[in-house]
Amino acid sequence: MPMTSLKRFQTALDHRQPDRPPMDFGATHVTGMNVTTVHRLRQALLGEKDYRVKVIEPYQMLGEIDAKLAEALGVDVVGVMGPRTMFGFENKDFKPLRLFDGTDVLVPGQFNITTDDKGDWYIHPEGDTSIAPSGHMPKDGFYFDAICRQEPIDEDNLDIRDNLEEFGPLSRQVVDFMVASARAAGAAGKGAILSAPGAGFGDIALVPAMWMRRTKGIRDVQEWYMATAANRDHVYAIFEKQCEIALGNLAVLAKALGDDVQVVFTTGADFGTQNGLFISPNAYRDLYQPFHKQINSFIHNNTNWKVFIHSCGAVSGLIPDFIESGFEVLNPVQCSARGMDARKLKDAFGNRLTFWGGAVDTQKTLPFGTARQVYDEVRGRIDIFGKNGGFVFNAVHNIQAQVPIENVLALFKAYRDSSN
Numbered sequence: 001m002p003m004t005s006l007k008r009f010q011t012a013l014d015h016r017q018p019d020r021p022p023m024d025f026g027a028t029h030v031t032g033m034n035v036t037t038v039h040r041l042r043q044a045l046l047g048e049k050d051y052r053v054k055v056i057e058p059y060q061m062l063g064e065i066d067a068k069l070a071e072a073l074g075v076d077v078v079g080v081m082g083p084r085t086m087f088g089f090e091n092k093d094f095k096p097l098r099l100f101d102g103t104d105v106l107v108p109g110q111f112n113i114t115t116d117d118k119g120d121w122y123i124h125p126e127g128d129t130s131i132a133p134s135g136h137m138p139k140d141g142f143y144f145d146a147i148c149r150q151e152p153i154d155e156d157n158l159d160i161r162d163n164l165e166e167f168g169p170l171s172r173q174v175v176d177f178m179v180a181s182a183r184a185a186g187a188a189g190k191g192a193i194l195s196a197p198g199a200g201f202g203d204i205a206l207v208p209a210m211w212m213r214r215t216k217g218i219r220d221v222q223e224w225y226m227a228t229a230a231n232r233d234h235v236y237a238i239f240e241k242q243c244e245i246a247l248g249n250l251a252v253l254a255k256a257l258g259d260d261v262q263v264v265f266t267t268g269a270d271f272g273t274q275n276g277l278f279i280s281p282n283a284y285r286d287l288y289q290p291f292h293k294q295i296n297s298f299i300h301n302n303t304n305w306k307v308f309i310h311s312c313g314a315v316s317g318l319i320p321d322f323i324e325s326g327f328e329v330l331n332p333v334q335c336s337a338r339g340m341d342a343r344k345l346k347d348a349f350g351n352r353l354t355f356w357g358g359a360v361d362t363q364k365t366l367p368f369g370t371a372r373q374v375y376d377e378v379r380g381r382i383d384i385f386g387k388n389g390g391f392v393f394n395a396v397h398n399i400q401a402q403v404p405i406e407n408v409l410a411l412f413k414a415y416r417d418s419s420n
Contacts, residue, residue: 005076009191009262012389013306013329013354020419021386023393024356026065027079027193028265029057029086030310030332031357031394034142034401036103037408038063044405045072054094054106058123059086059135059210060398061143063105067188073412077392078185080194080261083177087111087135088126088211100140101401122147125213134210142401146208150219158231160238162217166209167198167245175256182260192261193308194253198246199266201239201291202228206268228279228287236287243291247298254302263329265308266295272313275338284318289325296326308356312397314338316345323352332397333358335381342384355385356392360411366395367403371410378414386418 003011003019011018026032033041035055042048046069054064065075083090085108093109110127122133123144135144178194185192200206207224209215218224228235269288271278296307308329309322314337322330333355335342342358359381360366365373385391393415399408 004189006186006189006191006262009076009392012391013262015351015354015389017387017389021382021391021393021415022076022191023074023415024077024193025073025075025394025399026062026070027075027077028195028310028331029060029062029081030268030397032057032060032062032065033399035061035063035105036099036101036142036401037399037403037405038065038069039103039105040405041408042069044409045069050104052096052104052106054091055097055108055111056091057085058107058111059144059146059205061099061401062398074415075190077191077193078181078188080178080181080185080192080257082174082195082197084211086210087123088213099142101142125211128213131213134208134212146205146210148208148220149215150223151214151216153218153223155231158234159217160234160241163219163238164241164245165216166206166212167242169245170197170249170252175252178253179256179260182257186260191263193263193265194257194261194305195265196246196250196253198242198249199295200268201242201288202235203267203269228283232287239287239291243294246295250295250298251302254299259304261303261305263308264299264303264305265310266299267292268310270310270312271318272311272315272334272337274313274336276314277317278313281318281321284321289321292322292325292327300326306354312337314340316340319345319349319353323349328352329354329356329392331356331394333385334396336361336363336396342381346384346387346390350385350388350390354390354392357394357396358385359393359415360395362396362399362403366407366411367400369407371404371406374407374410375414378411379418382415382418 008018009022012022024031035053038053056064089110091108094106097107112127113121119139121137123135124133137144182192306328309327310331316339330353360378365377
């Protein structure tokens with residue numbers, strides 16, 4: 001008899017062999033699909049020619065994997081997130097929008113854009129077009145880039161409070177929203193992953209704070225990375241206070257959510273490039289690991305949740321440190337990067353880490369390969385990562401726009417065939 005989604009998920013996380021690897025598409029902001037790809041997938045799989053997919057994460061323009069599509073694909077895991085988007089407005093009051101490529105979608109009611117003489121789109125914090133935009137999509141583009149709005153800074157008089165304004169105690173509304181999502185997942189027999197707010201120390205996607213109307217402190221990407229070395233003590237002090245706030249919020253969420261959640265996504269800071277580490281292991285141990293350990297220790301001491309880290313690139317040199325920090329789940333498992341060979345990763349760390357992702361290369365194979373190449377790569381990755389559990393089926397990061405739909409279908413066919 002087939003396992004339930006929740007049983008399948010728990011079995012894999014416990015490094016035991018499930019009936020098939022549990023699948024996630026759409027449960028986090030790093031395991032989804034561009035809205036245009038979701039649109040074409042619904043057309044191909046469900047025959048829904050006129051269905052408008054909701055954009056639920058406008059920064060990356062990710063499409064909703066709703067219950068109907070999730071059931072058709074075999075998705076086992078549901079996301080537990082807050083109600084607001086990366087641009088500060090809520091996912092509600094959806095309205096129609098036609099994208100540059102002609103795809104008709106739905107966007108949140110406060111998804112308000114302005115344009116320039118080139119036809120580029122600009123999106124604004126909280127949908128308020130009277131203030132400077134915080135995101136830019138070039139004409140004929142598919143997602144937004146953050147706009148740096150860093151105000152002039154005085155390096156001799158930096159104030160940690162300026163980089164802490166986005167953190168604070170969770171409101172009752174946000175906690176209740178997350179509780180409802182987690183309970184709905186349980187009622188549907190699905191697994192659940194919580195995206196914990198405020199625990200992503202130095203996550204460069206969050207430093208520009210696109211959701212804030214005004215951004216004080218160090219907000220420019222280049223300035224931030226330089227500050228981690230040139231102003232290390234200042235950044236460390238920011239992390240100390242951020243950690244204190246995050247621990248307070250985790251205490252609230254641990255009590256409210258309990259075992260309705262099985263995994264918590266705490267950090268998405270990238271430490272790897274295509275060819276190597278972005279920082280040295282010593283720099284990780286000095287600036288990031290102390291806070292990762294505090295967060296993960298609290299989670300392990302107060303919940304049954306496994307802890308999920310997202311870090312792109314060639315991070316094999318840091319995996320032992322991630323494990324020492326208390327992480328049990330690694331994503332996106334970028335097998336195309338140097339030193340990230342799937343079999344070597346599984347052999348070296350498969351008894352200590354769950355690999356969440358890695359099923360297909362989204363840089364080359366999925367967008368540019370043949371359907372047969374996609375099928376073969378997916379079957380091979382499932383054979384490697386799926387042995388003895390410890391694997392959640394997902395691509396290497398989000399599936400992008402303009403991927404041939406036959407390749408997307410080959411991805412899911414390979415998954416189904418591997419379970420037969």
